[in-house]
Structures are given as C-alpha cells and as structure tokens.
Amino acid sequence: MPDDLINSFMNGPDEKGRFGIFGGRFVSETLMPLILELEAEYERAKTDDSFWAQMDDLWTHYVGRPSPLYFAERLTEDLGGAKIYMKRDELNHTGAHKINNVLGQILLAMRMGKTRIIAETGAGQHGVATATVCARFGLKCIVYMGAHDVERQKPNVFRMKLLGAEVVPVTSGRGTLKDAMNDALRDWVTNVRDTFYCIGTVAGPHPYPAMVRDFQSIIGKEVRTQMMEREGRLPDSLVAAIGGGSNAMGLFHPFLDDPSVRIIGVEAGGKGVDDRMEHCASLTGGRPGVLHGNRTYLLQDADGQILEGHSISAGLDYPGIGPEHSWLHETGRAEYVSITDDEALAAFQRCCALEGIIPALEPSHALAHVIKIAPTLPADHLLVMNMCGRGDKDIFTVARHLGFDMEG
Amino acid sequence: MTRIDDTFTRLRADGRKAFVSYIMGGDPDHATALELMKGLPGAGVDIIELGVPFTDPMADGPTIQAAGQRALAAGQTLEKTLDMVRAFREGDTTTPIVLMGYYNPIYNRGVEQFLKDAVSAGVDGLIVVDLPPEEDDELCIPAQAAGLNFIRLATPTTDDRRLPAVLKNTSGFVYYVSITGITGAAAAQAGDVGPEVARIKSATDLPVIVGFGINTPDSAAAIAAVADGAVVGSAIVKMVGEGRPVPEVLAFVAGLAEGAHRA
Numbered sequence: 039m040p041d042d043l044i045n046s047f048m049n050g051p052d053e054k055g056r057f058g059i060f061g062g063r064f065v066s067e068t069l070m071p072l073i074l075e076l077e078a079e080y081e082r083a084k085t086d087d088s089f090w091a092q093m094d095d096l097w098t099h100y101v102g103r104p105s106p107l108y109f110a111e112r113l114t115e116d117l118g119g120a121k122i123y124m125k126r127d128e129l130n131h132t133g134a135h136k137i138n139n140v141l142g143q144i145l146l147a148m149r150m151g152k153t154r155i156i157a158e159t160g161a162g163q164h165g166v167a168t169a170t171v172c173a174r175f176g177l178k179c180i181v182y183m184g185a186h187d188v189e190r191q192k193p194n195v196f197r198m199k200l201l202g203a204e205v206v207p208v209t210s211g212r213g214t215l216k217d218a219m220n221d222a223l224r225d226w227v228t229n230v231r232d233t234f235y236c237i238g239t240v241a242g243p244h245p246y247p248a249m250v251r252d253f254q255s256i257i258g259k260e261v262r263t264q265m266m267e268r269e270g271r272l273p274d275s276l277v278a279a280i281g282g283g284s285n286a287m288g289l290f291h292p293f294l295d296d297p298s299v300r301i302i303g304v305e306a307g308g309k310g311v312d313d314r315m316e317h318c319a320s321l322t323g324g325r326p327g328v329l330h331g332n333r334t335y336l337l338q339d340a341d342g343q344i345l346e347g348h349s350i351s352a353g354l355d356y357p358g359i360g361p362e363h364s365w366l367h368e369t370g371r372a373e374y375v376s377i378t379d380d381e382a383l384a385a386f387q388r389c390c391a392l393e394g395i396i397p398a399l400e401p402s403h404a405l406a407h408v409i410k411i412a413p414t415l416p417a418d419h420l421l422v423m424n425m426c427g428r429g430d431k432d433i434f435t436v437a438r439h440l441g442f443d444m445e446g
Numbered sequence: 447m448t449r450i451d452d453t454f455t456r457l458r459a460d461g462r463k464a465f466v467s468y469i470m471g472g473d474p475d476h477a478t479a480l481e482l483m484k485g486l487p488g489a490g491v492d493i494i495e496l497g498v499p500f501t502d503p504m505a506d507g508p509t510i511q512a513a514g515q516r517a518l519a520a521g522q523t524l525e526k527t528l529d530m531v532r533a534f535r536e537g538d539t540t541t542p543i544v545l546m547g548y549y550n551p552i553y554n555r556g557v558e559q560f561l562k563d564a565v566s567a568g569v570d571g572l573i574v575v576d577l578p579p580e581e582d583d584e585l586c587i588p589a590q591a592a593g594l595n596f597i598r599l600a601t602p603t604t605d606d607r608r609l610p611a612v613l614k615n616t617s618g619f620v621y622y623v624s625i626t627g628i629t630g631a632a633a634a635q636a637g638d639v640g641p642e643v644a645r646i647k648s649a650t651d652l653p654v655i656v657g658f659g660i661n662t663p664d665s666a667a668a669i670a671a672v673a674d675g676a677v678v679g680s681a682i683v684k685m686v687g688e689g690r691p692v693p694e695v696l697a698f699v700a701g702l703a704e705g706a707h708r709a
Contacts, residue, residue, distance in 0.1 A: 054580065064549060064576040066505045068601040068626050071608055210511055216502065223504045228627040230603055328550045328576065329502060341523040342554025344501045 055244020161353035162194025164238030239282025240360030243331030254288025307376030318347035398427030464675025472522025490703025498547030630680030663705030
C-alpha cells in the first residue's frame with residue numbers, strides 16, 4: 039500500500055490512457071481524432087467550475103442526489119456479523135447509477151456541439167438513462183441493444199421509446215451487449231462528425247474509462263461523507279457488482295488510497311466459473327486481450343476469439359471488464375470474486391423479504407457475496423454494498439426462474 | 447525492400463496502377479479460400495489482402511462480418527490463415543500478401559512469436575485496424591524491425607495536423623479509406639477522393655491506395671485514376687458468401703483488375 043502521493047492508486051491513467059498495461063486507445067484511425075478532441079474537452083471541463091456547478095444542480099434537482107446510505111438493520115441481524123450499509127443508488131431518477139455518468143457525458147457532448155447521441159445498452163438501464171437525459175436536453179438519441187436483450191428487457195425498451203429514443207435491435211454476433219457495442223462503434227465511425235458516443239461503463243478507449251469513473255465517483259465521495267457522519271470513521275469493506283464495472287469503480291475510487299478499506303468486486307459467475315465458460319467473470323476466468331478500444335481481461339478462446347458469456351443479469355452479460363479493474367486486480371489493491379445465478383436469485387429474494395427493497399439482479403450479486411462474508415466478520419465491521427439499481431426491470435426474469443406465471 | 451516495394455517499383459516502371467483485392471482467410475472454408483487465393487494473381491491482382499477472421503470486427507460492415515463468421519464456423523484460426531500463406535508461397539514467390547485484421551488474435555499469440563511465424567510463412571505486410579499511431583509500440587515498430595511493412599489507414603478525419611503522425615511509421619503503401627464508415631458502405635466518389643489523395647501524396651513518397659465503396663470495374667478505374675491503385679473487398683467477399691464457384695468469383699475479380707489497370 040502506498041504512503042505517498044507519487045505511488046497513489048488514484049493517479050491513473052497515464053498520458054497514454056494506461057492503468058499499468060491496461061487501457062489504451064485501440065480504435066480505428068477514423069475515430070482517433072475525435073477521441074483526442076473528447077479528451078481535450080474533458081480536460082477543460084474538469085477544471086471548469088461552471089461545468090461542475092451545472093452537474094451539481096442536475097444531480098441534486100433532477101437525479102435526487104445525494105442518495106441515502108441506509109443501515110440494513112434486519113439483514114444485519116439475520117446474518118449476525120458485520121454491520122451492513124446499502125448505498126441507495128437505486129433511488130436515483132431512472133432507477134440506477136447509470137444517470138450519474140450520462141449527465142456528465144451529455145453536458146460534454148453539448149459543449150462539443152454534437153447533436154446526435156448514440157449509446158449501447160445491455161439490461162437497458164444505461165439506454166433509459168441516456169434517452170432520459172437526451173429528452174431533457176432535446177437531443178436525438180439512438181440506442182443499440184442486442185436482439186436477445188430486447189426480448190428479455192421489454193419494459194426498458196418501451197421506456198426508451200416513450201422517451202423519444204430510437205432503439206435498434208442488434209442481430210450481429212449473438213445479440214447481446216458486446217454486439218450492441220460493436221454496432222454502436224460502427225455507427226460512430228460512420229457518423230463521426232455530428233455524433234457523440236455515450237458509453238455506459240468504465241471501458242472503451244481512453245478517456246472513457248477515466249471519465250466515466252470520475253462521473254460515477256460521486257457515489258464513493260458521498261459514502262465517505264455519509265459514513266463519517268453516521269459512524270465517525272471510514273467503512274471497513276466495500277462490495278459492488280461488476281459487469282463493465284462502473285458502479286464499482288465509482289464506489290471504490292475515492293477509497294483506493296485508504297489501506298484500511300477492503301475492496302471487493304463481484305463478477306457474474308453465471309452457471310459456475312469453470313471450463314464450460316457459462317459465466318461473465320472476466321477476471322476470474324479470462325486473460326488479458328484487446329477489445330472495444332482497450333486492453334483488459336477478456337473471455338476468449340485459444341485463438342484470441344472473444345467468447346459470449348452467460349449471466350442471468352443482462353447488465354453483467356459482457357465478456358470484458360473496465361481496464362482499471364484489471365489493474366487493481368493485478369496490483370492486488372482490490373479482490374474480485376464471483377457469484378452464480380442461483381446465489382444472486384437467493385439474495386434477491388432475501389433482500390425483498392427482509393428489507394422491503396426489490397434489488398436489480400446486478401446488485402443482487404454484490405448482496406449474495408455480502409451474505410457469504412458478513413457472518414464471518416465482527417459486529418463492529420462496517421460493510422457498504424452498492425445497491426446500484428432497482429429490480430422492477432427484472433421481475434419478469436425472476437418470475438420465470440421461480441416458476442411464477444406473470445401472464446396468468 | 448519487401449515484395450510490396452518491388453511490386454510498386456515494377457508497376458511504376460510499367461506506368462500501371464495497382465489492383466489490390468481482399469478475401470477473408472478460411473471463407474467459406476479453408477480449401478475453397480486457398481483455391482481462390484491461388485487464382486488471384488492470374489486474375490490480375492497485384493497485392494493480396496488476406497483477412498484474419500475475428501469475432502468482433504468493429505470497422506467492418508455486414509458483408510465482411512458474415513465472412514468472418516463463416517470462416518470461424520468452419521474452424522479458421524490465425525494459425526490456419528498462416529497455413530494458407532505457406533501453401534500459397536509454394537507456387538508463388540512474388541505476389542505480396544498483406545494480413546488484415548484486428549489486434550487481439552495477434553496479441554493473444556504473442557507479438558514476437560506472431561512476427562516470427564508471419565515472416566517465415568511469407569507475409570509481407572500488416573494492416574491492423576485497431577492500432578492507431580498512438581499504439582505504435584505494440585506491433586508497428588516491432589513489425590518493421592522484423593522486416594514487414596506496416597500499412598496504415600488514413601481517413602477523411604485525418605486532418606493535416608494529424609497526417610504526419612499517421613505517415614511517420616507507415617511503410618509499403620498508405621491505405622486511404624475513402625469514406626467515414628465501415629467496409630462495404632456507400633460508394634466513394636472520385637471527385638472527392640482525388641484532392642484527398644493529393645493532400646496525402648504531398649506529405650509522403652509512399653504509394654496511396656484507395657479502398658471502401660469500390661464495387662465495379664468502372665469505379666475501380668475512376669478511383670485508380672486519381673490514386674496509385676484501388677482496393678476491392680466487400681464486393682468480392684459478397685460473391686463468396688453467395689456460394690458462387692471460384693472461377694466465377696475470379697472472373698469478377700479479373701473485370702475489376704482490368705478496370706483498375708485501365709486507369
């Protein structure tokens with residue numbers, strides 16, 4: 039653990055957009071000038087008080103920040119160990135953490151004079167957040183969504199349409215988040231002059247991983263303040279679910295240089311992390327490669343072809359992970375574990391029954407890991423899990439798995 | 447001097463433009479693709495671009511995406527694509543071969559090992575779409591040290607400020623992408639392309655070859671007339687995708703080559 043700022047975990051990325059060997063700018067030449075322009079504009083915005091004043095105003099009055107840090111009393115009693123807090127980002131406008139980042143990117147897009155916004159979406163939360171903010175500012179919005187995800191997330195598809203977005207079902211590949219990202223990149227290459235690509239997670243070419251992290255870091259900054267107010271000290275552990283890893287990066291980043299804080303990322307273990315590869319645990323079951331503009335851990339075969347993962351949660355169904363997570367994994371600053379579909383489903387139900395909160399399937403993975411470790415920890419151990427999304431969008435999927443007939 | 451440099455020297459001496467054709471390695475299967483590849487020089491192809499299939503070809507349109515999927519489904523790998531080059535070289539030691547694809551299969555094999563294998567197989571150059579000059583340390587510089595040409599794409603968004611960086615470590619030729627878009631998309635207009643080629647040529651002595659959106663002998667002729675040559679990919683790959691027999695595909699290629707050489 040570093041004790042001086044030179045060796046801080048919070049200084050990345052370097053000028054090439056790298057976190058150690060991870061990250062970078064692996065994009066075609068057509069996009070490169072725009073990526074450099076975006077980087078320059080973001081650097082200007084970062085030190086522009088008026089930009090952050092506008093963000094703060096929207097976060098407060100449009101999103102409803104700060105989100106509460108809630109003491110989960112009954113879950114804590116039930117598990118009989120660590121004191122469990124939930125960061126309630128599911129209470130944000132649009133029901134997830136995604137809007138924290140979308141607001142920042144859309145304000146940047148407008149500074150750059152872009153009038154057409156494209157986005158990729160898996161579960162639909164990032165697509166809904168992008169469609170929402172585009173409606174708020176009167177911008178044209180096109181959302182790429184895997185055809186398979188369009189089927190399993192119908193309520194969010196309808197929400198996006200109500201908000202005025204065009205939803206394009208992607209049939210290339212296997213029709214999931216990875217393929218949606220490919221088609222969004224193809225759109226961007228074609229319409230690069232007037233189009234801004236609003237990426238939903240801490241992945242993609244530099245500066246996206248750092249920029250999205252910075253916008254999501256509002257989560258961790260609030261937790262820091264709120265925990266000091268509640269308990270007079272920092273938390274002992276942080277737990278968050280990871281697909282691309284934006285809610286986790288937002289929670290973790292403000293604590294990276296606090297050695298007493300244990301940091302745990304939870305990947306989607308699907309049907310189990312083994313050689314059948316029916317999971318999305320890039321760090322646990324993958325190895326470094328290059329995809330979608332960055333070097334990071336990927337699920338791939340012996341020839342370097344990208345594999346399709348599996349998760350019950352459409353939002354975690356991605357064969358890669360943000361490059362900063364790959365770096366935190368290799369440096370050992372953060373630990374990464376995996377949770378299966380079945381464990382996540384059990385945690386989902388326990389949270390509904392004990393806390394009166396219907397969580398999304400994504401944070402249900404984080405909660406399942408909390409359920410595993412909390413009983414082994416002392417009563418004065420302060421544990422924060424990121425409740426990054428609400429479960430309304432998932433009730434159809436859960437009903438199907440539990441054998442409940444929603445039609446009848 | 448690579449086979450690519452030799453080819454351009456010869457074409458220049460003959461006062462002819464280059465015709466470059468792209469096919470996907472292993473599409474629709476290894477044997478058919480190899481038969482097609484072996485027939486290309488006879489159909490008038492000066493330089494062969496051999497596609498290395500990848501699951502996530504982010505700069506390619508539906509035609510080449512489908513070709514990659516067919517090849518992968520038929521069991522094509524980077525190793526088998528190098529096998530095609532080895533087999534081709536048994537009967538042809540002069541036609542340049544450029545491997546074209548994405549970085550991950552190469553990175554996955556290990557850059558050093560890949561370069562060793564590519565050189566010994568008889569590869570002359572590389573086009574790796576997702577490696578801009580900002581990532582030159584990854585493959586571009588090691589590839590040139592190993593004696594391969596590293597051919598860079600220049601695009602309509604590559605402005606004068608950026609052009610020197612794009613040309614700096616480019617060798618063999620410059621591939622000008624005539625549109626902002628993916629392969630197989632809208633047709634390029636010679637009137638728009640000519641000034642762009644002139645702009646690039648004022649900054650480099652390398653030949654400038656134009657691709658994207660060329661699909662007929664006439665468009666090959668029109669584009670080649672304002673550049674040092676033309677590349678056709680999707681239009682050929684589309685015929686392979688339709689299951690046309692190799693002689694029919696080669697006849698189509700011969701027509702395109704004739705168009706480019708007419709210029």
